[in-house]
Amino acid sequence: MDVTSKTLKLSALDQSPIRSGGTAGETLRETIALARACDAAGYHRYWLAEHHASASLAGPAPEIMIGQVAAATNRIRVGSGGVMLSHYSPLKVAESFGVLETLYPGRIDLGIGRAPGSDQLTAMALAYGSQVGVEYFPTKVADLMAFYGKGEHPTKSFERIHMSPAPAAPPEFWLLGSSDQSAQLAAHFGLAFSYAHFISPDGGPEVVDAYRRLFQPSSYYSTPEVNACLFVICAETQAEAERLMLSRDLSTLRRERGEFAPYPSIEEALAYPYTDQDRAILERARQRRRSVYGDPETCRAAIVEFASSYAIDEVMILTITHDPAARRRSYELLAEAFGLKSADDEARVRA
Numbered sequence: 576m577d578v579t580s581k582t583l584k585l586s587a588l589d590q591s592p593i594r595s596g597g598t599a600g601e602t603l604r605e606t607i608a609l610a611r612a613c614d615a616a617g618y619h620r621y622w623l624a625e626h627h628a629s630a631s632l633a634g635p636a637p638e639i640m641i642g643q644v645a646a647a648t649n650r651i652r653v654g655s656g657g658v659m660l661s662h663y664s665p666l667k668v669a670e671s672f673g674v675l676e677t678l679y680p681g682r683i684d685l686g687i688g689r690a691p692g693s694d695q696l697t698a699m700a701l702a703y704g705s706q707v708g709v710e711y712f713p714t715k716v717a718d719l720m721a722f723y724g725k726g727e728h729p730t731k732s733f734e735r736i737h738m739s740p741a742p743a744a745p746p747e748f749w750l751l752g753s754s755d756q757s758a759q760l761a762a763h764f765g766l767a768f769s770y771a772h773f774i775s776p777d778g779g780p781e782v783v784d785a786y787r788r789l790f791q792p793s794s795y796y797s798t799p800e801v802n803a804c805l806f807v808i809c810a811e812t813q814a815e816a817e818r819l820m821l822s823r824d825l826s827t828l829r830r831e832r833g834e835f836a837p838y839p840s841i842e843e844a845l846a847y848p849y850t851d852q853d854r855a856i857l858e859r860a861r862q863r864r865r866s867v868y869g870d871p872e873t874c875r876a877a878i879v880e881f882a883s884s885y886a887i888d889e890v891m892i893l894t895i896t897h898d899p900a901a902r903r904r905s906y907e908l909l910a911e912a913f914g915l916k917s918a919d920d921e922a923r924v925r926a
Contacts, residue, residue, distance in 0.1 A: 724745075801885070813870045
């Protein structure tokens with residue numbers, strides 16, 4: 576695939592990060608403000624992540640936030656990145672997204688994942704009253720597809736259930752993952768696949784190649800469809816981007832130690848007493864190339880190279896900074912660097 580900055584679609588993944596000194600409530604309002612900015616700037620999709628009982632992330636219910644974001648925006652596709660289907664009834668997920676697709680036809684994406692999005696105790700609480708575990712995930716995927724009329728129920732008794740509301744067309748259906756197992760499942764069911772490079776950069780293009788090679792056409796997709804998600808911080812200058820990345824470094828170090836806390840400020844990062852071992856951990860993390868940071872031209876070139884390595888025409892951008900304004904500006908600078916068609920541009924064309 577010949578990837579250029581003019582052919583590439585940019586989309587956004589929002590994990591709803593709680594910043595140091597902020598609250599979860601403020602974070603959710605910041606999510607809606609960022610979605611409006613991405614909609615105006617010309618982004619293709621806006622996905623909401625699912626994490627539970629977290630001190631650092633405020634998004635346990637993407638299906639609720641999707642409705643809020645879709646109501647606050649005009650044209651951008653809105654979806655889950657993703658719903659952790661292992662916890663839930665396929666019918667309940669199908670109904671929730673049926674409501675969303677009915678209210679916002681042609682704009683809703685249903686992205687599902689296998690990971691718990693939580694610690695083991697929280698996962699047990701989410702599955703309270705059910706004996707179904709992650710080993711049933713493929714059956715749940717098949718039942719979820721069948722509730723939208725896309726395949727047969729493996730759970731035959733469910734064939735008598737008629738979902739309401741049944742949207743005129745189902746939402747786009749994506750399977751998210753960071754491993755070859757997820758890629759194989761997406762290929763087996765004929766679903767679109769989103770690869771989490773920001774989690775697992777090693778061997779990502781090979782995982783995506785395997786998905787394409789093993790893909791079996793379905794009533795959802797006749798050919799493979801892929802995007803990949805990259806962590807990016809874009810600023811007016813390289814120096815400012817490196818300064819913003821200081822918070823990312825401290826957050827990364829804490830996560831490596833199993834510490835999940837609100838996203839630190841630059842001042843906290845500057846004051847932190849890093850040891851030689853800490854610096855070695857951060858150096859290894861940077862060598863894995865999970866992140867891109869820099870001025871607009873540096874980021875544009877790196878993202879085009881990234882898309883070319885995966886042979887994709889859509890990149891999901893995950894950006895976290897302590898300052899919500901810097902985060903919004905990062906997305907806006909990328910949109911300008913890639914020449915995305917903004918809402919103002921479209922209004923001038925219609926006029």
